[in-house]
Amino acid sequence: GAGVSQSPRYKVAKRGQDVALRCDPISGHVSLFWYQQALGQGPEFLTYFQNEAQLDKSGLPSDRFFAERPEGSVSTLKIQRTQQEDSAVYLCASSMGPHNSYNEQFFGPGTRLTVL
Amino acid sequence: AQKVTQAQTEISVVEKEDVTLDCVYETRDTTYYLFWYKQPPSGELVFLIRRNSFDEQNEISGRYSWNFQKSTSSFNFTITASQVVDSAVYFCALSVISSGSARQLTFGSGTQLTVLP
Numbered sequence: 001g002a003g004v005s006q007s008p009r010y011k012v013a014k015r016g017q018d019v020a021l022r023c024d025p026i027s028g029h030v031s032l033f034w035y036q037q038a039l040g041q042g043p044e045f046l047t048y049f050q051n052e053a054q055l056d057k058s059g060l061p062s063d064r065f066f067a068e069r070p071e072g073s074v075s076t077l078k079i080q081r082t083q084q085e086d087s088a089v090y091l092c093a094s095s096m097g098p099h100n101s102y103n104e105q106f107f108g109p110g111t112r113l114t115v116l
Numbered sequence: 117a118q119k120v121t122q123a124q125t126e127i128s129v130v131e132k133e134d135v136t137l138d139c140v141y142e143t144r145d146t147t148y149y150l151f152w153y154k155q156p157p158s159g160e161l162v163f164l165i166r167r168n169s170f171d172e173q174n175e176i177s178g179r180y181s182w183n184f185q186k187s188t189s190s191f192n193f194t195i196t197a198s199q200v201v202d203s204a205v206y207f208c209a210l211s212v213i214s215s216g217s218a219r220q221l222t223f224g225s226g227t228q229l230t231v232l233p
Contacts, residue, residue, distance in 0.1 A: 040225070041226070042225050043207075044223070045220035089159065104163050105163070107162075108160065109160045
């Protein structure tokens with residue numbers, strides 16, 4: 001079946017603009033994660049959803065970052081009033097089970113955000 | 117808090133050589149999982165291997181093998197007879213099983229592997 005998909009693949013924004021990044025997880029996957037990957041670094045956790053519930057948002061760097069998954073499938077990561085330090089690749093991952101079980105996370109190709 | 121350290125920033129080898137990627141982790145949890153992921157130039161992270169903290173048995177899977185040692189908190193990864201297609205950034209990652217927490221992965225900073233023809 002299809003893997004995790006993300007759109008757009010590339011996004012250029014002017015400083016101060018709002019952006020929305022979309023993630024389509026693997027069908028039926030309960031868990032969905034967002035990560036931020038700065039250039040030359042490993043991904044860092046942003047937030048986690050179990051179905052439509054956002055159970056952990058401890059990694060969101062500021063209140064300008066907001067994520068939702070209203071129907072428990074597609075998720076959107078929104079960044080308001082973008083700043084240059086928001087430039088990074090945003091990765092989405094999904095896994096089959098809830099957080100208290102363990103399954104591998106499958107990653108999408110990422111959205112590369114560049115803030116000018 | 118969890119931490120993963122990959123001291124090797126870049127490694128270059130010639131095709132058919134064996135190469136070992138180092139990983140050292142820190143956690144206070146007694147139950148955890150360790151992973152290796154590969155990130156080719158296309159950007160998508162590809163799962164390679166997983167190990168849980170209760171099983172220190174080292175295994176071989178095709179050209180991949182790993183050496184997990186709890187005594188030194190290390191989880192090293194070896195590619196035997198490397199190929200040009202193995203060129204990528206390799207990430208070691210840790211996931212702990214704490215009550216109430218999401219199973220997020222804590223990644224190292226990655227090792228860029230270049231296999232030369």
